[in-house]
């Protein structure tokens with residue numbers, strides 16, 4: 001076949017040369033007219049075909065070279081070394097090729113876009129083995145952090161917790177590394193609370209379940225992994241809900257990480273307005289208690305169904321944290337809680353949840369509980385909660401003891417708080 005093609009090619013080449021040299025002489029012979037036409041066509045065809053093949057080969061070589069260069073620059077060799085030295089990583093595909101991802105996402109088709117964040121676009125894809133994944137294509141790269149990035153991808157891809165979105169791996173063959181994680185079907189908690197599905201009813205049972213799951217995941221990451229991992233950007237849009245509305249904490253691998261010291265990892269501390277630990281502004285130091293503060297905001301967001309920052313609230317109340325703390329101190333917190341929470345929760349449950357949120361939101365991080373404490377407290381409230389209980393007659397709650405020494409504005413406070421709004425009977 002190859003020889004045949006070569007022969008045809010040679011003959012067409014000769015004829016083409018002949019035609020170029022003696023065009024008029026050849027055309028003069030009518031018998032030769034047909035042959036000339038056929039030969040010229042074949043010649044042209046082959047010329048075009050060869051040029052096309054050559055173009056494709058050059059393009060592919062260039063692409064491969066570029067991929068290799070990106071792979072090397074993005075720390076691919078380091079990651080390969082880590083894979084080779086750690087047998088536990090071998091079975092886990094943590095390096096994906098661009099080809100695999102292009103195939104999975106139908107060449108990053110617009111229709112596959114799940115959402116856009118501050119750092120890039122997330123696509124839905126299906127791998128050849130049938131797994132459905134989310135591919136995060138970031139738009140920003142910090143070259144100085146790339147080595148660090150690899151180490152953290154290795155650590156995070158080994159995190160196995162039912163309430164943490166599983167990071168499957170990364171692709172290093174592109175200008176900006178891409179992150180591949182499991183696909184979570186029910187969107188973000190933020191969208192369910194405040195988005196188009198605004199009417200979505202969040203029963204107290206569901207709130208307790210989601211809060212307990214998120215707290216458990218954070219407690220695990222803070223203390224049960226080989227190296228403590230701090231999230232750095234806990235918010236409801238980073239909590240995804242699976243098909244059973246179970247919470248999954250996401251965005252641990254938002255393309256850049258910062259290592260504060262050698263004892264723990266944290267994703268890049270960027271934070272989001274409304275959720276950021278106030279002490280972080282003063283000290284620029286991010287600690288596990290900064291995640292606790294952000295979690296406190298998530299908890300009150302669940303309890304009030306209010307946005308963390310809202311322009312429809314006035315003055316300092318624009319910040320949900322301040323709005324909540326003031327309502328607690330002024331004794332009318334019931335008026336700002338979601339109606340379903342007030343309806344379904346017992347006096348003690350609401351009291352316990354509000355106090356827990358207050359402790360998480362303490363301006364001084366040393367008075368905030370650890371995530372482990374928070375998770376345990378939530379678990380105990382959740383297990384004692386009877387979902388069908390409907391409280392129709394909530395009595396005013398007077399509490400002081402639990403709130404003593406826990407004022408967000410100082411080390412100790414003797415403020416006595418009460419729920420004495422119109423909902424109380």
Ligand SMILES: Nc1ncnc2c1ncn2[C@@H]1O[C@H](COP(=O)(O)OP(=O)(O)OP(=O)(O)O)[C@@H](O)[C@H]1O
Pocket residue numbers: 114115116117118119120121122134136165181182183184185187188233237238240250251254
């Ligand atoms: N694993 C996933 N499964 C399903 N959808 C996802 C997944 N990860 C992200 N998404 C969707 O993609 C959207 C964008 O995610 P991304 O993490 O980039 O944004 P963000 O967290 O809102 O913003 P930022 O990264 O700036 O904090 C999310 O709001 C969510 O709808």
